[in-house]
Amino acid sequence: MxxxxxxxxxxxxxxxxxxxxxxxxxxxxxxxxxxxxxxxxxxxxxxxxxxxxxxxxxxxxxxxxxxxxEVAPFDDARELIADLKQCGFTTVLASSSPRQEIDHYLDLLDARELADGWTTNDDVEATKPEPDLVRAALEKAGTEEAVMIGDTPWDIEAARKAGVPTVTVITGGFCEQELRDAGAAAVYESVGELRGHLEEPPFV
Missing domain, CATH: 1.10.150 (DNA polymerase; domain 1)
Known part of the structure; x- marks a missing residue:
């Protein structure tokens, strides 16, 4: 995001x-x-x-x-969260960054009232590619069925270890083939493009 x-x-x-x-x-x-x-x-x-x-x-x-x-939200990031909510998804922003950084990101996204929850480094013992972060997000969401949205192979690996499929965008600097080779269920050019595919697998 x-x-x-x-x-x-x-x-x-x-x-x-x-x-x-x-x-x-x-x-x-x-x-x-x-x-x-x-x-x-x-x-x-x-x-x-x-x-x-x-x-x-x-x-x-x-x-x-x-x-x-210097950091900023990706175009359509907040709109994606709103779309996910409108589709009925519980949305947890999963990160192992320190709370101070998460607070800054939440303010940039204006997402405190929009997201259902978020994680910080306080919620994990080991970070990605270990699955702690994904499991913490699942616990906050109150479900074992979920889809991870990420942009690195480490997101995909962590989610796979937790039994969760990952949809990716190439915003992290990894190309489509790298993300597919890592096991991404789908790869999109941008957050905006992803917004148009929320009624397709693995979301449904």
Whole structure:
């Protein structure tokens, strides 16, 4: 719902560099969608994560706050939530971001009164691609039957582990074929295009 993947990648790049680790920005971007507990060891290994991971994650949080005013909702994001509600779906905004960031996103979307609920990092022990986030959203929705909407392979993997199909848009910087190869039930060019397919599988 929020166009923030590249700001996340840049914040991670600067956090790693602050701790003497220079990684190609494209490689970091390929891991955005994971939470910090998964992203850091995936990029630099368990030994470095154990030695410096917490400091890198703390640095990323501060660096991202300097970029957060640059992020914005995708076109039609709020309208998609409204459409889902009109179709009778319980809508939970699933994220493992800190509460401060979620509050900012909710304000950008003007979604506090529209969404049925949302998650934060307080709701999960392990972030994507582990299924904790999806399971937390299912619990808040009060159902085991759901559809995940995402834009990275990590969304798809986390949802699959929770037994939930994923519909994707290419807004995360991953191409259609990558998302299909990861197991997406459907792939759309934009949030606006997705809005026109809410009466098709896997939504019905």
């Amino acid at each position: 929020i166009d923030a993947n590249y700001q996340h990648a840049l914040a991670w790049y600067r956090a790693f560099r602050r701790h003497g680790i220079v990684l190609p920005l494209w490689r970091i971007h390929r891991h955005v969608g994971m939470g910090g507990d998964q992203l850091v060891p995936a990029l630099v290994g368990l030994d470095t994560d154990e030695a410096q991971g917490d400091r890198i994650r703390d640095a990323r949080d501060g660096l991202y706050q300097k970029l957060i005013e």
